[in-house]
Amino acid sequence: MSALDPLPVTTAAPKERVAYLDNARYWVMLLVVIGHSLTQFVAMDSARGVYVWIYAFHMPFFILISGYTARRYMGDARQVRRIVSTLVVPYLIIEISMQMITRHYTGEPEPYKFLSPQWLGWFMAALFVWRLTTPIWRALRYPITTSIAISLLVGLIEVPNVLALPKILGFLPFYVIGLHMSRERFERLADPRIRVGSALLLAGSFVICYLYSANWTLDWLLWKQRYDEDPLGASPLEGITQRAELLVIGLVLTFAALSLVPRRRSWTTRLGGRTFYCYLLHGYVILLLRYQFGVFDSLEKYGAPAVVLTMVVATVVANLLMTQLVATVFRPVFEPRLRWLFRPDPETKPESSKAPAPTA
Numbered sequence: 001m002s003a004l005d006p007l008p009v010t011t012a013a014p015k016e017r018v019a020y021l022d023n024a025r026y027w028v029m030l031l032v033v034i035g036h037s038l039t040q041f042v043a044m045d046s047a048r049g050v051y052v053w054i055y056a057f058h059m060p061f062f063i064l065i066s067g068y069t070a071r072r073y074m075g076d077a078r079q080v081r082r083i084v085s086t087l088v089v090p091y092l093i094i095e096i097s098m099q100m101i102t103r104h105y106t107g108e109p110e111p112y113k114f115l116s117p118q119w120l121g122w123f124m125a126a127l128f129v130w131r132l133t134t135p136i137w138r139a140l141r142y143p144i145t146t147s148i149a150i151s152l153l154v155g156l157i158e159v160p161n162v163l164a165l166p167k168i169l170g171f172l173p174f175y176v177i178g179l180h181m182s183r184e185r186f187e188r189l190a191d192p193r194i195r196v197g198s199a200l201l202l203a204g205s206f207v208i209c210y211l212y213s214a215n216w217t218l219d220w221l222l223w224k225q226r227y228d229e230d231p232l233g234a235s236p237l238e239g240i241t242q243r244a245e246l247l248v249i250g251l252v253l254t255f256a257a258l259s260l261v262p263r264r265r266s267w268t269t270r271l272g273g274r275t276f277y278c279y280l281l282h283g284y285v286i287l288l289l290r291y292q293f294g295v296f297d298s299l300e301k302y303g304a305p306a307v308v309l310t311m312v313v314a315t316v317v318a319n320l321l322m323t324q325l326v327a328t329v330f331r332p333v334f335e336p337r338l339r340w341l342f343r344p345d346p347e348t349k350p351e352s353s354k355a356p357a358p359t360a
Helices: 019-041 045-055 058-069 077-106 121-139 143-154 162-170 172-179 183-188 192-215 218-222 236-260 267-272 275-292 295-302 304-321 324-334
Strands: none
Touching: 019 045, 019 058, 019 236, 019 267, 019 275, 019 295, 019 304, 045 058, 045 192, 045 218, 045 304, 058 121, 058 172, 058 236, 077 121, 077 275, 077 324, 121 143, 121 162, 121 172, 143 162, 143 172, 143 236, 162 172, 172 236, 192 236, 218 236, 275 295, 275 304, 275 324, 295 304
């Protein structure tokens, strides 16, 4: 991939949303919600294959788009305020509340680990770290190669789960590759021949996952454990090889999915612009159904029909959480303005058309 374009001296407010990106966000968010809902059924063959297929590329897909949309980050005051209001605040809300809910029902975690994300909060932490390090990836001569080396080698050492660092470093190449994407590269994926091949590739990978995933260790898909740690139990060479395979699979399936995303504006575009709220809120729905009502335990005995029903309900819930009503209600919570926290922008005075008078 070519070098990144130079950044402007100052940044401007975001321009009009791109329909293609919002459509992509919509479809990947469906995969996120469905995948998290199926976590309760991974012991069942009917759910395991779908789960493995989704987890093989749904986060690489999401992360690559996040990298692309962050490619102009330079750390000015407006961008810093945006990071705090849309990443730091939601992280604290989600992580603290979800750990308290989980501890209420299960007694874990004990003690609280608010700086060690247990579930959804990891992605907020990851976006925060990746965004802050964006200038580094812009400055390096070989950023993609460096990020791949970090991802492959991090599984060899013990990395504390502070702000989900093992996953942040493991998934790093997808973010850096996203930084180096361009609109032209996305448009090339729309070639009819590529789209046909992508459809066949996604369908074929789904069949393979459904037929053969019973013997696979699912923890590889979480990208957070050392290679020699149970249940992975791999040698350094085996671990690096397996991680490299996952990088390739995740990248290939991500580009295949991106090639099939519609370019035109539609109802998915409107919903896709509000995936932020769906991501943050769907975890509460799953926790409530799991712990308060025991829904997943009750459904498990019904086998494949329960899996299908769960996927349908997850799709409905995801769409509801992407509606305008939800965005209106939760925007003040998850996107506070925080005027009291930041200094006001200095007023920019227009330059005089005349040269200043010389001083004595």
